[in-house]
Amino acid sequence: MENFNEYFRYKDGKLYCEEVPLEKIAEKVGTPFYVYSKTAIEDKINQYKEAFKDYPTLICYAVKANSNLSILKIIEKNDIGVDIVSGGELFKAREAGIPPNKIVYAGVGKTDFELSYAVREEILAFNVESFQELEVIDKIAKDRKKKARISIRVNPDVNPKTHPYISTGLRASKFGIDINEALDAYRYASKLENLEIVGVHCHIGSQIMDISPYKEAVEKVAELVFDLKKEGIELQYFDIGGGLGIKYKPEDKPPHPKELADIVIPIVKQTGLKLIIEPGRSLIGEAGALVSQVIFTKNKKDKHFIIVDSGMNDLLRPAMYNAYHHILPVNKKDKKVVADIVGPICETGDFFALDREIDDLQRGDYLAVMSAGAYGSSMSSNYNVRPRAAEVLVEKDKFNIIREREDYNYLIIPEEKGEI
Numbered sequence: 001m002e003n004f005n006e007y008f009r010y011k012d013g014k015l016y017c018e019e020v021p022l023e024k025i026a027e028k029v030g031t032p033f034y035v036y037s038k039t040a041i042e043d044k045i046n047q048y049k050e051a052f053k054d055y056p057t058l059i060c061y062a063v064k065a066n067s068n069l070s071i072l073k074i075i076e077k078n079d080i081g082v083d084i085v086s087g088g089e090l091f092k093a094r095e096a097g098i099p100p101n102k103i104v105y106a107g108v109g110k111t112d113f114e115l116s117y118a119v120r121e122e123i124l125a126f127n128v129e130s131f132q133e134l135e136v137i138d139k140i141a142k143d144r145k146k147k148a149r150i151s152i153r154v155n156p157d158v159n160p161k162t163h164p165y166i167s168t169g170l171r172a173s174k175f176g177i178d179i180n181e182a183l184d185a186y187r188y189a190s191k192l193e194n195l196e197i198v199g200v201h202c203h204i205g206s207q208i209m210d211i212s213p214y215k216e217a218v219e220k221v222a223e224l225v226f227d228l229k230k231e232g233i234e235l236q237y238f239d240i241g242g243g244l245g246i247k248y249k250p251e252d253k254p255p256h257p258k259e260l261a262d263i264v265i266p267i268v269k270q271t272g273l274k275l276i277i278e279p280g281r282s283l284i285g286e287a288g289a290l291v292s293q294v295i296f297t298k299n300k301k302d303k304h305f306i307i308v309d310s311g312m313n314d315l316l317r318p319a320m321y322n323a324y325h326h327i328l329p330v331n332k333k334d335k336k337v338v339a340d341i342v343g344p345i346c347e348t349g350d351f352f353a354l355d356r357e358i359d360d361l362q363r364g365d366y367l368a369v370m371s372a373g374a375y376g377s378s379m380s381s382n383y384n385v386r387p388r389a390a391e392v393l394v395e396k397d398k399f400n401i402i403r404e405r406e407d408y409n410y411l412i413i414p415e416e417k418g419e420i
C-alpha cells in the first residue's frame, strides 16, 4: 500500500505519524483522537514562506481551519500572522502570543462586542463586509478614541470551481461587498473620521484545485486598486484570502504555493501593495488524521458495515459536504472488503465512507481518517452528548496531548446552574 504522504507512512504494516506508531498513541490516549504532525505543519509554512519570499507578504493562517492553542503557538513561533472570524478566535490568537499587528479579521456578522474587542486590541485590519459594518466600526472606534484600520472585502464574482457550500466569491453569496459597489464603499469609508483605509481583501472559496480563478479575481481587484488611486485613495495591503486545495483522494494533485505565488505576484506587483495571504486548510489539512477504533462490524442484506467510535460530531465534512476522506488501517490486513464506515450517531448521514474498499477491519482494530487536520476538530460538536476527541501533536518520536478528551462532567458544567 502506498503511503498517503511523507508524514503518515507504513513501516512493517503499521501506520506511523512521523516516527510514532499510531497504535501506540491509541493505547496510551484512547480513541478517538486527532493526531497532527508538527513537521508537516512547519514544512508547509516554510513552503509558503519560500514561495512568497521575493515579494513583501504577510502570511495570515486562517484560524477557523484548526484553532487548537498549541497549533496557534506553532503559528506564533514561526512568526506568521492569523486571519480570524470571531472574538473567540481573537482571544485564542492573543493567548497564543500572536501580535495584533499580524491579525486580520473577516466575517459578515461581527457583533459590537467583537468589534470593540478588536478595536481595543488594535489589530492590523478589519476586512469589512458591508456599508453598515463601516458605520458601526467608525462609531466604536470614536467611542474608544482610536482609529480602526480597515480593508474592504470585495466580492469579485468569480467561480472558484469548488463545492458550492465553500464558494464565497460569487455575487449571490453573503460574503463581501459587490465589486461594482466597492468604489462607493471606499468613498464612504474615506469620509468616516475614525477609520484608516489600509487595504483591499477578497477570498473566493476553499479547496481550490485549479488556480486560474485566483488570476481572474486578483486582476479584477487590481483594477479597483487603480481606480481608487485615481480618486486619491491609497492602499497598503492587497489581501487575496486563502483557499488552496489539498489532497483528499490519493490521486489528487493540489497546486503548490509556488504556483499561487507565480500567478498572483506579477499582478499585485503592478499595484505596489504588500500582499497578505490567508491559507487555512493547506497549512494544516494534510498534517492531521482522525484515529478511531472499530466497535462492531455487521452485515445487512448486501451491505457490510464497519462501525467506529467517532462520528459526524468529530468530523462533519463527509456528512455536510459528502466529502471524501481517505481511510487507512492502522495495522494492515491481508483481506479486503467493501464496507460503509459509519459512526455511532443517530443520523443516517453519520458516515465517513460509503461502499469503500478497505482492509477487513474487525472489532478492536484501529483506522485513520486522513487529511482531517483542517475543519475537523474545529467543526466538532457534542451532538448526542459525546465528549469531544483528544488531540495529539507528534514531533519525530515524541507525542503530546494538546487537547484533553472531554469527560462527562465537563459536558454539564455550563448547564449546572440552570434552574427549573
Ligand SMILES: Cc1ncc(COP(=O)(O)O)c(C=O)c1O
Pocket: 062, 065, 083, 106, 168, 203, 205, 206, 207, 241, 242, 243, 244, 278, 279, 280, 281, 282, 374
Ligand atoms: C476570509 C477567509 N480567509 C481564509 C480562509 C481560509 O480558507 P482555506 O482554509 O480554504 O485556505 C477562509 C475560509 O474559507 C475565509 O473565509
Ligand SMILES: N[C@@H](CCCC[NH3+])C(=O)O
Pocket: 064, 166, 168, 206, 207, 317, 374, 375, 379
Ligand atoms: N468548512 C469547510 C471550509 C470552509 C471554509 C471557510 N469559509 C470545509 O470543511 O471544507
